[in-house]
Structure formats: structure tokens, C-alpha cells
């Protein structure tokens with residue numbers, strides 16, 4: 587199970603819940619024989635001007651929220667080495683994915699997301715967040731081979747390489763903006779393919795990922811361009827839209 591959760595929103599549901607009690611419940615009671623995975627992304631791409639952060643599994647602070655930070659500090663959790671898209675891993679997954687996992691396609695082939703997609707009974711739990719922070723959708727971009735994924739879209743300021751303390755890694759299929767993922771969420775809700783539950787007013791999704799992969803098939807085949815957001819200031823989506831236009835002619 588991959589977890590995306592806002593601690594503030596989680597506390598709206600259960601005010602006294604500490605991060606460690608939450609993790610103990612997930613790893614010990616809900617999935618005692620399974621795997622619990624949190625993103626702990628730091629987006630350490632190499633900047634053209636050399637001012638980028640160099641990623642270290644021990645020291646780099648996740649930019650994916652307070653619970654991500656607490657999870658990688660939790661006993662028994664290992665953190666992977668991808669300078670851009672590392673994960674905190676607990677349970678069975680650590681028998682298959684090692685701490686040095688750092689694929690060239692950070693959320694595609696050979697990544698933690700690929701392992702999740704290949705596993706039976708894999709789920710995503712979203713608490714107080716929407717699809718804009720749903721990492722598995724980036725894997726689906728890879729799985730469905732959306733044409734814009736070939737376009738590195740941070741080219742104004744960055745090069746397609748990740749800066750790690752041990753080495754630099756050339757990257758392919760660098761994940762872009764996820765603001766447009768809300769369109770897929772609306773599509774799935776509109777077609778009653780997923781269900782949003784509300785607990786104390788906080789939205790919660792619990793989604794089987796194999797089911798999601800199949801349910802999103804039509805969207806990815808015919809509407810993938812809608813995953814690029816409509817914010818005029820978004821450099822990444824603008825770059826990829828331009829790329830799609832060029833491909834058409």
C-alpha cells in the first residue's frame with residue numbers, strides 16, 4: 587500500500603493520533619504481512635547554474651510532507667536512493683527493493699511504482715489529498731506510454747540528471763507537473779469508477795491499483811493531453827504541449 591496523507595487532515599479525523607501510532611497501525615495491524623510505502627521525494631535535479639541540492643538518503647528532508655519525514659525515521663523503514671523520487675519502504679517490499687534503488691526512469695521501469703504495479707492486491711490510500719499528489723499516476727504515464735513523457739520539461743533551469751551524494755544519474759522519463767491529474771480524478775468519479783469517502787469532512791480514497799490501471803485505460807488512450815495543466819505559468823506543461831503540437835505535424 588502506498589500512502590499519501592496530510593497529517594493535519596488526518597488529525598481532523600482522529601485528533602490524538604501520533605505519526606508513530608499511525609505507522610504502527612498500518613504496518614502491524616492493517617498489513618502485518620504486506621508492505622507500506624510513503625513517497626519521500628526531494629526533486630534533486632541538477633540545476634544548470636550548479637546551485638542544486640545534492641541528495642543524501644540520511645540527510646535530505648522530504649518535500650512530500652511531515653508524515654513522509656516521520657515515516658523514514660520510523661524503526662525498520664528503509665529509504666531508497668533516487669535523488670529526485672525516493673521512497674520510504676516497510677515490510678515485504680524490502681525483500682525485493684534495496685536501499686540503492688535509483689532507476690533512470692524514477693517512477694517508471696525498475697522503480698518502486700513498477701514493483702507496486704506488478705504486485706497483487708496493491709492499493710493507494712489518500713487521506714486529505716487529491717490526485718495532484720497521487721504518484722502512481724506518473725507510473726501510468728509510463729505504462730500507457732503517453733508521448734509527452736519523452737519531453738524533458740524542466741529544460742529552462744535544469745538538465746535531465748539527478749544529483750546524489752554517491753553519484754550523478756542520467757534520467758529518462760522525468761516526471762513533470764501533476765496539477766492536471768485532477769482531470770483523471772473527475773473522470774473516474776464521474777463514471778463512478780472510484781469512490782470518495784468523507785470522514786469528518788476529510789476526503790479519503792482507498793483504491794486498488796490494478797483496478798485503477800484498467801479503469802484509466804480509455805482516459806490514457808484518448809484524453810492523455812488533459813493531464814497537462816492549464817496554468818499559463820507552468821513551464822513544464824507548456825513545454826510538453828508544444829512537443830505534442832510538433833508531433834502532430
Ligand SMILES: [Zn+2]
Pocket residue numbers: 763764765766814815816817820822823824
Ligand atoms: Zn502544469
